[in-house]
Amino acid sequence: MSQTQTETRADTPPEPRQTRTKVLLLDEHHRVPPELMKALNGLDADVRVRTPAELLAAAAGASGETEVVLASARLSPSTVKAVTRRLVEEGQNPTVVAFAEHELHLLGGHIRAGSDYLVPPFYPELVRARLRNCHERAAFSRTLEDVTAHAELLSYERELEIGREIQGGFLPDTLPQFDGWEIDVRFRPARTVAGDFYDVFELVNRRRLALVVADVCDKGVGAALFMALIRSLLRHTAEQSGLQNLIAADLLGEASVWEEHSRAIPVVGATPLLNAVVGTNNYLTRNHIRQGYFATMFFGVLDPVTGNLVYINGGHNPPVLVGSDGSDPVFLEPTGPAVGVMPDVTFSLGYAQISPGDTLFIYTDGVTEARAESGGFFGEEAMVEQLTAAAGRGEELLDHMDGVLDEFVGAAEQSDDITMMTVHWRAPEPDPAT
């Protein structure tokens, strides 16, 4: 038998250490040689005693941090291996030490399986030395893992940065200028790459202006790839179908069409708009439905001469049309579902009239779903309140909204991409009303 009864624990107080060694003691019957337990208790170790079955049945992540597995030699080496594998799956890297009290011959299999070993007498100093070795080895391998992980992270960050630059190329460099109109955009991705996007481009020889604000579901790289695809499909289709339609419109005599239809259907804008949205929806549902990405979008086509706006709202937060006369704001509600989910779905056209002095505010859910530290959402109501109360228009209004959002979010992390676009028709110069 061992002679551990003679040990005097008081003489060897545990050394102060920054961390306690985390020990998992494995035995089929929760049995631990009393001398070994005594030695462990005298050391600076956190000891948990478990059966292999208990550990394997624990929920993922619930097995606790383990630096050393002290396994009874009575367990089969394959059982010990299964437990170790489980811990490794959870990101741990424990040292395995087999111990035997009497049946020293059982240690052979464990040693062949790569375990360290511990035999009586379980003198605290011997156990301490063995545990310290394990502790240091674990700390060293952690450091090594950290260095590797950091190096990997740096290379990912470089790649992401490249992704961000390329994605920038899918947003317009400059916004087209039209007499009397101010179009401004604020774009704040939550991560390096974004799922939000916006676009402004001319159609049919500068006679129409396409305005797009969209939100690809989800965040990060996947959303960014689909952003590039969807933006290109929309713009390409709209630009290609614009020319044919110009001819059609000229043949029809555009002015008479406007007068004939009380609902003021702007023929010139409608076809590229429908082609772009329906075409993109068909393309996505035909080729990419398995990936499950979709975009909510507002796509408007504006006649800068008349202020007539024809639009499709595909499941997107309703843009807000704020008048200069203090009238109630108008919401441009969805005219169809999100784009890319349902094949052969119908998108209707919506119509709105922007008058001199009005501002159309188009945004993504990053605005209304901005979160304060308390967890509360900014919300549509507060947004509309701010929009109607704000004095400035265009760039000033965006600055104002930016400030309000910053204040609301406070120290909380920006959780989603934020995009805001304002389309403002300047009131005529001599304006006694304001």
Add this chain to the structure above:
Amino acid sequence: MSFDATLNLTGEVATIELKGELDASTAPRFHDLIEDAAGAGALRLDIHVSRLSYLSSAGLRSLVFARQKMGDEVRISVVGATEPVSRTIRLAGFDHSIDLIDA
């Protein structure tokens, strides 16, 4: 921001209850349960959401995922949605491919 999801299989009906907030960080747990339900060959999926307080666009994507995993012939219902959750589903037009049912 808590989240909890549980799956119950009774015959051919799979019931998933969601609590808390379904967003990009919690959606994977919901996806696991959808896969379990699909793997068990459920013919109906009821998603109980009366205690779901928030559904983000990533959460909406989970509903698309459910539709694809379960197959077109499986009826998927979202039961007992609170106003903000049902508004998010309606806004995106997903109430056409998934039944919104009052609790």
